[in-house]
Amino acid sequence: MHLTVYHLKTCDTCRKAIKAMTAVGHDLTLIDVRADGVPAKDLSRIAKAVGWEKLLNTRSTTWRGLDDVEKADMNSDKAIALMSEHPTLIKRPVIDRQGASITVGWTKDIQAELI
Numbered sequence: 001m002h003l004t005v006y007h008l009k010t011c012d013t014c015r016k017a018i019k020a021m022t023a024v025g026h027d028l029t030l031i032d033v034r035a036d037g038v039p040a041k042d043l044s045r046i047a048k049a050v051g052w053e054k055l056l057n058t059r060s061t062t063w064r065g066l067d068d069v070e071k072a073d074m075n076s077d078k079a080i081a082l083m084s085e086h087p088t089l090i091k092r093p094v095i096d097r098q099g100a101s102i103t104v105g106w107t108k109d110i111q112a113e114l115i
Contacts, residue, residue: 002027003114006046006094008034014093017106021095024115033087043080046094049102052079057091 003021007014009032021028031038038046047055056079057063063071070082083089095103095110103110 002029002098004029004031004096004098006031006033006038006090006096007092008032008088011092013106017093017095017111020111020115026114033090033092038084038087038090040080040084043083043090046096046102046104047076047080050094050104052076054104055079055091055094056083057089060088062086062088 003026005014005018005021005028007018007030009015018028018030043055052075056074066082066086091104093104093106095114097103103113
């Protein structure tokens with residue numbers, strides 16, 4: 001199965017996920033959210049599929065560094081704009097199964113589906 005994985009090369013969870021999926025033979029296209037960026041149209045599509053609340057990483061150092069005005073009154077458009085400006089706000093890994101489904105994170109459920 002061909003998968004597109006939005007990741008961060010310094011993220012341990014992303015590295016584990018990529019290693020596990022490669023080991024079982026998945027064909028991966030890797031997109032480093034910091035180095036490559038994520039086009040707004042892709043972010044919108046992913047947010048629509050999984051919900052912007054799930055996609056926005058509010059536990060990240062980047063989130064904690066934002067001022068209260070930027071964090072206030074969050075909605076889909078504002079979250080997508082912030083994630084476009086600060087790609088490390090995207091919860092990772094995002095795994096796009098080419099139209100079949102999109103998942104966020106590397107939970108036991110996701111692992112069971114993919115490996």
